Amino acid sequence: MKEFLEGSHAIAEVIKSCKPGVISAYPITPQTHIVEDLAQMVSDGQLKSQFVNVESEHSAASVVLGGSATGVRVYTATSSQGLFYMQEVVFNIAGMRLPVVMTCANRAISAPINIWNDQQDSISLRDAGWFQVYAENNQEAVDFHLIGYRLAEDKRVMLPVMVCMDGFILTHGMEAVDMPEQEKVDKFLPRYNPLYKLDPAQPVSMGLLADPDYYMETRFAIQETMKESLGYLSDISREFNSVFGRDYKDLLVEEYQLKDAEKVIVAMGSVCGTIKEAVDEQRAKGKKVGLLRIITYRPFPYARVCEALKNAAKVAVLDKAVSLGAYAPIAVEVKAAFYGKKQGPKMISSFVAGLGGRDITLETVHEIFRRLSTKEVNSDFVDLKPELLKEEYGE
Amino acid sequence: MENSPLFKSGHTACAGCGQAIAARMVIEAAGANTIIANNTGCLEVFTTKYPETAWGVPWIHSLFENSAAVASGIEAALKYLGKKENINVIAQGGDGSTADIGLQALSGMLERGHDILYVCYDNEAYMNTGVQRSGLTPFDTNTTTSPSGSQSSGNIRPKKPMPEIALAHGIPYVATASAGLPQDIQRKVKKAISIKGPKYIQIHVPCPLGWRHETDQMLPVAKLAVDCGLYPLFEYENGVLTGQKKIVPKPVEEYLKAQGRFKHLLNNPEEIKKVQDIADNNIMKYNLKAQA
Known part of the structure; x- marks a missing residue:
């Protein structure tokens, strides 16, 4: 159903429909409206997520890392300095092959301090091992989050996805957006069922030390997955189109x-x-x-x-x-x-x-x-x- | 000692490592229904060099400073899954990752009220990188970044009061322990996990390499720290001091002379007096003196 919504609110609504178990974020303009809306949804009982208010973006990313490793779908959002502050964790999430989905409300980088839009923040993290998709409008921003979870949690992929949307221009812009119905989301996005998770019933160790005998292959594996994923995007796009009737072709x-x-x-x-x-x-x-x-x-x-x-x-x-x-x-x-x-x-x-x-x-x-x-x-x-x-x- | 299914032998800790003993005591007391988030540091390195792991419980390492935040995410996920009631979550790290670089993440975890036990293994310097000074390095300690010299007798400040900082968050349980008293560690861990909310235990763990004592002296050195009052063992429950290890105080010199890191103090009575003052202050503050 088409609704006239602020971009941030549309994102919060679509994240709600993805039913993440853990949400964690730290406020930074222009990301704030997204997480404020999600906090309200949790407070109103519309969304059964654990919303963890943290003391920094570094911890926001670490909290979703821990949640994802425990086997639940997770979400965070940030911008600019916040993304830079979580950079260490951003790389770590990809290295650990955790399917985190994050919104980056694109904003310029300090100094001079500037809260307005450009794409320096996410582009500077291009080597982190995350997918980066850039939305042109709020319909795409909404749809790319659904596609993002589907892609990230694909067993062939298991890598995080950053959905980039221009700060203010999209996050604070009002547009008519066809909001995905819950039944369709449930059809397109199955429950997250990881191969490995932190569970006393089947103890595993995660995040081990890899010496020169082992490290390179872990990076190679991500590089290969990235290359192969160019093709998976077409498949996911086709399925998205069959459920929602919007065709993003090869998504590239x-x-x-x-x-x-x-x-x-x-x-x-x-x-x-x-x-x-x-x-x-x-x-x-x-x-x-x-x-x-x-x-x-x-x-x-x-x-x-x-x-x-x-x-x-x-x-x-x-x-x-x-x-x-x-x-x-x-x-x-x-x-x-x-x-x-x-x-x-x-x-x-x-x-x-x-x-x-x-x-x-x-x-x-x-x-x-x-x-x-x-x-x-x-x-x-x-x-x-x-x-x-x-x-x-x-x- | 028998091999433990939760903390297996064959790891690569140095001989006489206090942290290895303490970590084993902690996980054996907590039991198999436990998930651990571990900061980067000696314990992480010597227990989980790929493709091997010493851990028989679910265990995760992410970064140097974020185990408290990772554990917060684990705890939140368990709550979401309805599994928190049956599973203990432990975050742990060394003194540097706890009191310095990870203090913010730890403060956030304590303040948010997560049901997590945080364990700080305090060997009083950055041992994994080669004995650099941390916020928990004691006064007058010779480390590689607080070396003694003609203008300095080592680390210029006393230990950061981490237990008090944890206590100031209004959390239900704060305790100190020592690798020299393993049963006491286990008792405190068991008590901690029986309490809901954030808990903080700081365990003094000798490091023969960094403290420069013989590897077979780990237990006596740890006990001396307690017995001279430099490492007071206490428990706070709901903000109230509920227990302390009573001692017949030994002079700090006995503890100092057992370790190479304090060797430069031995002919300097003035500096030894300053260290004795720190111990005396602890003895008063925590009422450590045993009744005759």
């Missing part, structure tokens, strides 16, 4: 007006809504432009990106994050995808926009298409304010 990328496109922007998250509108405007004027939206950033869908962009002459990769001192994060992947390939774009330029919540407008997108006409650029910042870069701050 979305192709928008790509067929004959000469200039293509590659981007991720809610900014793709704006880019689609800009593409429509340019198409109306006969310009052959398009969008390739990355949905799954980890594992990165190299083959799909190559396939989708093989006929595009010029590609602009738009990052809402930077790798200071190096190429921007998504741009690196797209360039790497084409290395050594015979067919592909002649130009892959990289642009950085929207850091710390600076609006990416239609005009920003048109400007990126314009800059794509000249020579190739790397980490070209768009919408900088020249007056703030004057020499009074320098020499």
Whole structure:
């Protein structure tokens, strides 16, 4: 049933329908509305979860780690500094192959402190062994949590999933969302039944010391699972479509007006809504432009990106994050995808926009298409304010 | 000693390790219906080097500082599953992971009222990394990061009062124990798990390597710490001091001279006096002196 909901509330509702046994979180803007709503649901008896209020994100992640190891479905959510504070545990959860699902309400990283949206937080944790999926809108954000649990708890996978949604833009945005009915959720998402758990009836030790004779294979195993999972996502997407009637194709990328496109922007998250509108405007004027939206950033869908962009002459990769001192994060992947390939774009330029919540407008997108006409650029910042870069701050 | 099904022999602890004895006493007292969350440290390393484990109960290690939080998640999951009534949850770690890097997670666990027993194995320094000073290192101890020298007689501060910090959370049971008195450890663990809510037990565990005494001196050294008043053994129930190990106090010098870590103090009566003052203060505060 379609409801007009705030993004955070929609997420809380869908998490309720997933029936996690343990929820733990620590407040950080803009994640707070999600966990406030869940706390209220528990308080009202609508949700039979244990809601553990912790003293830090490090403990929030540790609590869900312990809950998951005990064999129950778990949930946490965070943002920005909170994600960084739990980073140590984030890596640990993946290494222990625990199917935790977390929402990251994407927010900029300090300093300077800034509560607004970009994607630096989750992107900085790209090597942690978590799936990372990025929602364009709140319908996707809702659906990706269901898909996330299904994927994480798949016995072939057993890895955690981070559902990334742009802070404020999605978390605090009101949209009509088709909320999944409980019967359908129960059909799509079976009860969590782990292979191993902490249970006195069958004692196991978890989290052992692996010396050089054993450590590497554990990392290799995750790497292999990640690669294989690119295919599992298609299967899960098909099943999701059969239950809920929404088709996310292979869940890796979305192709928008790509067929004959000469200039293509590659981007991720809610900014793709704006880019689609800009593409429509340019198409109306006969310009052959398009969008390739990355949905799954980890594992990165190299083959799909190559396939989708093989006929595009010029590609602009738009990052809402930077790798200071190096190429921007998504741009690196797209360039790497084409290395050594015979067919592909002649130009892959990289642009950085929207850091710390600076609006990416239609005009920003048109400007990126314009800059794509000249020579190739790397980490070209768009919408900088020249007056703030004057020499009074320098020499 | 016979092999224990809950804490098996064949682990790789050093000879004379007080922590290994104490950990075995703890799990044998708690019994098979127990789940343990363990901080990183000696105990974790010497009991669970893949592909072997010494533990006969469900056991998990995540990180250095988070066993209290991991245990909180275990306890919450057991509550959700309706299984908490039958299963004990123990979080444990060394002095550094308890009093320093893990203090915040422990405070959260105590404050939230989880039904968990936290055990701190206190060997008074970061032994696993090579005897660096921790918040529970005693005054004037020579460690690798608080070395004695011409300008210093070792660690400049007394031990952080962890039992009092735990007590300040208003929890129902706080006790100290010693590897030198194994039966006392077991009695206290049994009492602790019979009480609902958060419990804290801190066990003094000699480390021959870090304290620099012979490996066969573990028990006598542990007992001397108790008998001189430097490691008072006590129990607090619901905030009230309900028991203490009475002693006929021995001079601290007897304890100090038994260990290489205090060797630099032996010709320094002024410093020994300062250590004696700490013991005397404990003896007064916890009313340790046995009636003649």
